[in-house]
């Protein structure tokens with residue numbers, strides 16, 4: 001089975017902070033799917049800090065309240081951030097996810113992070129995509 005989500009490209013812009021733009025492709029089947037309650041449980045067991053992320057998608061709140069309705073690209077954004085904040089010494093890492101073409105599964109994730117985290121981004125992105133694909137390998141609901 002092919003991966004549900006794939007990173008198409010990564011670009012960086014650095015001024016005083018770094019903005020990293022990722023272009024993503026999900027499978028068409030995955031474009032309007034969400035994690036099942038069992039998958040959410042599994043993910044939060046592995047990454048308990050995920051639930052406490054603040055999240056502005058559809059109003060300010062905690063990601064734990066939004067995870068059941070989160071798109072796969074939005075999940076990826078938070079999985080990347082979760083990896084980066086453990087290395088950021090308290091500096092904020094923020095992200096925004098937007099569909100570019102939801103029916104085709106095309107989305108963009110933009111991350112704003114301190115320049116010091118730049119060397120860690122690529123690995124964080126790869127690992128987060130792998131983690132999400134592994135989680136989805138069972139099935140989508």
Ligand SMILES: [Zn+2]
Nearest residue numbers: 055056057063
């Ligand atoms: Zn969010």
